[in-house]
Amino acid sequence: MSHDWFRAGTLALLALTAAPVRAADPVAPVAQALARADAAVQRIVALPEAERDFDRTIGAIDDLIAQLEIDTNLIQFMAYVSIDAEERRAGQQAEEEITNWLIDLYKNEPLYRAVRSFADAGPALEGEQGQLLKHVLRDFRRAGMELSVADRSRLAEIEKEITALSIEFERNIRDDESRVPLLRDELRGLPEDYFGQFGPDRRHGDLLLVGLSYPEFLPIVTLCENETTRKRVWVAYKRRGGQKNVSVLERILKLRAQAAALLKYEHPADYEIEVRMAKDAATVMRFYEELRPLVRRKAERDLRQFTAAKQRHTGRSTAVLYPWDTAFYQNLIKKERFEVDSEAVREYFPLEAVLDGLFSITQSLYGLEYHDVTAAAPSRGRALWHEDVKLYEVRDRSSGRVLGEFSLDLHPRPNKYTHAAQWGLGQHKVWSDGRVSLPVAALVCNFTKPTAQKPSLMTHDEVETFFHEFGHCLHTILSEARYWTLAGTHVERDFVEAPSQMFENWVWDADVLSTFARHYKTNATFPPELLRGMIDARHLGSGLDAEHQFYYGLVDMAYHTVPDGVVDTTKVANDLFTQIEQFDSVPCVFFQASFGHLTGYQAGYYGYQWSLVYACDMFERFGAQGMLNPAAGMEYRQKILARGGTVDGQQLVREYLGREPDPSAYLRHLGLEDEE
Numbered sequence: 001m002s003h004d005w006f007r008a009g010t011l012a013l014l015a016l017t018a019a020p021v022r023a024a025d026p027v028a029p030v031a032q033a034l035a036r037a038d039a040a041v042q043r044i045v046a047l048p049e050a051e052r053d054f055d056r057t058i059g060a061i062d063d064l065i066a067q068l069e070i071d072t073n074l075i076q077f078m079a080y081v082s083i084d085a086e087e088r089r090a091g092q093q094a095e096e097e098i099t100n101w102l103i104d105l106y107k108n109e110p111l112y113r114a115v116r117s118f119a120d121a122g123p124a125l126e127g128e129q130g131q132l133l134k135h136v137l138r139d140f141r142r143a144g145m146e147l148s149v150a151d152r153s154r155l156a157e158i159e160k161e162i163t164a165l166s167i168e169f170e171r172n173i174r175d176d177e178s179r180v181p182l183l184r185d186e187l188r189g190l191p192e193d194y195f196g197q198f199g200p201d202r203r204h205g206d207l208l209l210v211g212l213s214y215p216e217f218l219p220i221v222t223l224c225e226n227e228t229t230r231k232r233v234w235v236a237y238k239r240r241g242g243q244k245n246v247s248v249l250e251r252i253l254k255l256r257a258q259a260a261a262l263l264k265y266e267h268p269a270d271y272e273i274e275v276r277m278a279k280d281a282a283t284v285m286r287f288y289e290e291l292r293p294l295v296r297r298k299a300e301r302d303l304r305q306f307t308a309a310k311q312r313h314t315g316r317s318t319a320v321l322y323p324w325d326t327a328f329y330q331n332l333i334k335k336e337r338f339e340v341d342s343e344a345v346r347e348y349f350p351l352e353a354v355l356d357g358l359f360s361i362t363q364s365l366y367g368l369e370y371h372d373v374t375a376a377a378p379s380r381g382r383a384l385w386h387e388d389v390k391l392y393e394v395r396d397r398s399s400g401r402v403l404g405e406f407s408l409d410l411h412p413r414p415n416k417y418t419h420a421a422q423w424g425l426g427q428h429k430v431w432s433d434g435r436v437s438l439p440v441a442a443l444v445c446n447f448t449k450p451t452a453q454k455p456s457l458m459t460h461d462e463v464e465t466f467f468h469e470f471g472h473c474l475h476t477i478l479s480e481a482r483y484w485t486l487a488g489t490h491v492e493r494d495f496v497e498a499p500s501q502m503f504e505n506w507v508w509d510a511d512v513l514s515t516f517a518r519h520y521k522t523n524a525t526f527p528p529e530l531l532r533g534m535i536d537a538r539h540l541g542s543g544l545d546a547e548h549q550f551y552y553g554l555v556d557m558a559y560h561t562v563p564d565g566v567v568d569t570t571k572v573a574n575d576l577f578t579q580i581e582q583f584d585s586v587p588c589v590f591f592q593a594s595f596g597h598l599t600g601y602q603a604g605y606y607g608y609q610w611s612l613v614y615a616c617d618m619f620e621r622f623g624a625q626g627m628l629n630p631a632a633g634m635e636y637r638q639k640i641l642a643r644g645g646t647v648d649g650q651q652l653v654r655e656y657l658g659r660e661p662d663p664s665a666y667l668r669h670l671g672l673e674d675e676e
């Protein structure tokens with residue numbers, strides 16, 4: 001199950017040099033920011049040719065994008081986290097206006113002429129400047145600057161409609177309030193503290209209205225003994241977003257195909273993937289074709305193992321395994337065969353201890369210091385959008401230099417973004433006058449909130465998710481790029497997950513876990529035999545899990561490789577489910593209606609698997625040098641994290657590894673070396 005999602009895009013940024021606090025009227029600041037950006041465009045265009053140079057042309061485009069994001073990113077971010085409906089609405093509106101303004105920016109004819117005039121003079125540029133010019137020229141071409149005026153304006157219309165529909169799609173997911181009415185009796189197997197999260201509005205005697213956020217959904221499919229309950233909740237989960245979102249999605253797919261056709265790409269996937277490591281859709285399909293047979297045997301073995309467990313558990317020798325069973329039987333086998341009781345494991349991961357561990361590991365590994373500056377947030381002009389939010393400052397340990405800030409917003413609440421994600425709220429940037437803007441990141445997660453009786457006890461999966469998202473956070477914070485649009489996580493989208501996926505390995509290491517895992521009552525250290533069981537069980541179900549990931553990726557590819565974009569998304573999703581996974585499809589579901597990756601990350605889901613290949617390969621160096629070795633950490637910080645997108649991903653990885661990348665570490669990661 002992938003409940004990690006890096007939120008990419010132009011959203012939500014805020015830098016330390018400017019201090020835009022939440023404004024009383026958030027619409028006016030957006031209008032002001034756009035007017036300021038328009039004026040900056042005019043200055044580039046009006047510059048006499050004799051004075052045209054890098055800083056005042058290409059660098060100035062980076063400047064104006066940075067300034068626009070500094071001025072508006074917090075307002076946009078509020079769409080996802082604010083407790084105030086009006087602020088969420090204003091955030092969505094701001095996001096739409098700014099996205100549209102950026103669409104127009106790259107269709108601005110005089111600006112393009114200014115850029116061309118600089119580029120055509122054949123300036124000798126090195127390093128980041130060369131990379132930035134390459135990106136700017138590419139982005140103008142992809143925005144249709146080589147098309148006729150009529151085609152270009154049609155393209156702009158299409159892109160703006162896609163923006164509006166994408167926001168609607170995401171809003172429908174966020175606002176989904178599906179509830180499954182269930183009796184306490186139907187929830188056998190769930191621990192007592194599960195029920196603490198239901199207030200009087202969702203509880204009537206022994207009847208509960210169960211929602212579909214992770215803290216409500218995951219325990220049911222993992223722990224509930226009642227198969228009918230698991231099935232009902234699973235089906236409801238796969239129907240989030242509703243039929244209305246199926247229609248929104250199908251309209252978006254048509255528009256994307258029209259845009260790709262105008263730009264002379266065969267389909268949207270080729271357009272999207274051109275700027276990634278994979279370069280085109282055919283390469284992605286080959287990647288899957290090579291992997292699928294390698295994983296299939298493991299998935300078949302997993303299916304046999306899980307089915308046998310179900311037959312034993314139910315006493316029915318003909319019992320069949322269904323998709324709503326996999327988490328439950330995975331957990332059961334873990335408990336019975338590997339003696340890993342997930343609920344017992346949670347008792348060693350109170351959130352405070354995990355946070356301390358995560359902090360001390362990363363501080364030591366990368367030579368950092370974190371300081372809780374939550375109390376000083378108002379005086380720093382920092383927004384705290386909810387009482388749960390904490391703010392930290394990051395310093396470089398050896399120089400004492402402030403490197404950036406990050407916020408943590410860890411618990412679910414109504415109307416909040418429902419996954420776990422990192423927002424780069426500000427990027428590293430050196431302005432032409434020497435001023436430096438420092439990165440700001442926000443982690444938005446949905447971990448169970450502590451109650452009066454019990455601290456927030458995290459599942460091992462949640463601990464892994466936390467490390468994953470924090471990997472994104474450090475990618476943002478530790479950037480040393482000069483230009484905003486090359487900094488931090490502004491890397492190819494099929495590489496962006498690699499640093500965070502790599503960091504997941506830390507929660508699987510005995511030495512690492514012994515530094516922070518403590519029983520929440522007794523303070524006992526993590527029992528070594530429990531960890532041994534967990535490590536032995538790590539590959540339990542890895543074939544089924546990997547095929548499930550392939551399924552998501554291949555649905556995404558199928559949706560985006562149809563030249564006219566006319567797709568019956570439910571039929572395609574169901575057909576592929578039967579082909580790719582080990583189960584028959586369930587016709588009454590339409591998971592794509594809540595598949596948030598389809599907006600913003602379209603034709604990009606494959607990137608999780610693609611970047612995992614690099615993550616596993618990069619991790620080898622830590623395996624060899626030690627996972628808590630500061631020298632290994634510093635080398636990684638300098639060669640990968642600090643560089644962001646200042647060079648292409650392929651080169652970045654090669655220079656870090658000192659060799660060509662190699663997929664064998666990835667295959668070992670899936671546990672395929674166990675195959676006889």
Ligand SMILES: [Zn+2]
Nearest residue numbers: 004005006500
């Ligand atoms: Zn991620």
